Amino acid sequence: MCTFIFLIQRSFILIFKPNNHRKWLSLIYVVIFFLLEIMIVSNNSFILGFDHSIQNILGSMVSPTNTKLFSTITFLGSPIMDVIYLLLIMFILFKRGKKDSSLWIGFILISGNVIAFLVKMTVRRQRPLGKIIPASGYSFPSGHVFGTTLVILALIFLVLPTIKKVSTRKTITGLLIIWLIIVAISRVYLRGHFPSDVIGSALLAGTWWECCELLYLRYYDSIAHLIDHKD
Template structure:
């Protein structure tokens, strides 16, 4: 089993999902409080706009782009598969494909326009942020499947913090470059966390059928 039973998982899924839907509703209805929040945060970033910061955050946003996240996750999938962790690699593959489909469907259903005065070109709709969604999935994957293999506890703790910091800086880069509103990146983290927890529930519900179909034992992942 790649996940253990946890009675709190259903509640976490419900909390994340409820928070996301409330935020999505505020976006769709152009809630005045949310718009004021977004614009106030954007104004703060406007005060620190410099050529150096623009170059820095442009590099970060490239490294945290959806395409790069897919590449990182494929490398992780291949790494786990080579370690005979077949179920884990298949689960991540399912999460990657289904998660990107869900994120895209939300984008085209909400149809939120991107912020004005973008520093670098960005096409498509704004809510949720594909960069932040993919990076959240990537960070959770590394924390759950890769870092536990490290025996040095202090190194593991440091890398956990680095992963969380990476998610933060990628999110900040999208706001700084005006590719997204702050609420877009918050919504992405909530959506990715919801789908992660729900996918764990799916695995726990159907794991026996999956192992039987693939003729694997529960300790073969």
Template structure:
């Protein structure tokens, strides 16, 4: 099995989901506190705007784009497949496809407009951020499914820190470039974490069915 039974997993999924829905409600109702926090953070990042910072964050936002995140997951999926970890590869594919569908459905349901004054072009709706959503899934995949294969504990810990820093950088880049509000990137992390936990629960629920399909390697 990829995952072991864990009673905390269900509660984590519920907690992430509840916080996501609360944030979504605050955004849909134009909650003044949410708007105030968004604008405060945007103003702080606005003081950092410079040609060099724009180039750096533009590069980060490209590397953390939905297309690149999908590519990273496909590469991980193929490597695991050829390493005879077929069920893990298959599961990642479902997480990727299902996650993209869920993120899209939330976008067209909430229909939040993007911030004004975009530094680089950005189309579509603002909530949630596809960049941060996809990056969160990539990082969770690496930390939970890939890094455990490394025997050196120090290297594993260092890579985990680097991956978390990368997520923060992608999130900051989206706000810096005025592609998203801070609440958008927070919502993306919550939504991706919710989907990840529920995906684990679905895997455990249908483990025997997958085994019957002889995908279990």
């Protein structure tokens, strides 16, 4: 098994370029996320006030038309759809010969869901009252926003670089960010999550993505060293 993994890694090319800012970015994400988590667990008055104010604004927008629209959006951004999107991205990259990037996304998908589940079971935050559509389980973090963020990061960093036209990449990136915001709003509108839940979910996904990049670069360097030493 170890030999098999070694042979696979030997055929890899470096997906991410070393970046001195990556460590600091990961640290910033981690600190902000844990501060938010602590505030949520301790029922901080600022977070409670922030959540209620956003909920009141979106609550004034409730209508049959908006509910149908946001229900459709929340379905398209659901965890199961995010898994399908990521598997599709994996397949496309694999068919294009980017096996390293394809397997990388698989690792992010599996490990990310484990991390999100562990955080959810640790915090055990109850969902908002008055849910417009049924939602079970705990509230923090949002699986919809977490998965959607990973999909968007995969597209931005692994797929969009294949597009040569810079303006096209920027346009698609902007649309993807808007989509993430819309999915987050849909979860709050439907009372499936608090606003702080969706913010924390995006932070958690970004944190895990950056940390996994660091792990990848560290592991890649170690494998390259072993290869050079053996050769």
